[in-house]
Amino acid sequence: MKVNFFIGSSLIGMYAKCGDLVSSRKVFDKMTKKKLVTWNSMITVYAQSGLSHEAISIFNIMKEEGVKANNITLSGVLSACASLGALDIGKSVDEYALKNGLQKDIYVATALIDMYDKCGNVDHAFQVFENMPFKNIVTWNAMISAFAFNGRAKEAILLFNRMSVFT
Secondary structure, three states: OOEOHHHHHHHHHHHHHOOOHHHHHHHHHHEOOOOHHHHHHHHHHHHHOOOHHHHHHHHHHHHHOOOOOOHHHHHHHHHHHHHHOOHHHHHHHHHHHHHOOOOOOHHHHHHHHHHHHHOOOHHHHHHHHHHOOOOOHHHHHHHHHHHHHOOOHHHHHHHHHHHHHHO
């Protein structure tokens, strides 16, 4: 049975809210035409449910089918990479973001900071932070936390003080 976009998207969301990810995936797989929002829904559902490998798998299938990711897609995939500590995959997502003009998007950049932090590469997280043209409070907090959780209290305090000048 084929499922149309509107009904399929609604069912994916409903099943996910009920915790039935198997049914969400079945509906997703039966959809003949998947729009970006559908791909993003599955990636986000898997990432938020701790099924990070599945989130990354959906992203890879999406790319194979020629669907171009957006900032929501990459944020979800980077969250999955962070959960797994999958630095190599995270770096490839970073490269994808760079090639597609999404690396400096505030949501993608913040997700990159989080991913590099959780994968133990705080210096690269800081490099992403410094290259961001705009930062919000979430971004500042992500970088301050990255320093703090990695035993770099002095840098966390210095960045906190710098934040008060910029915000």
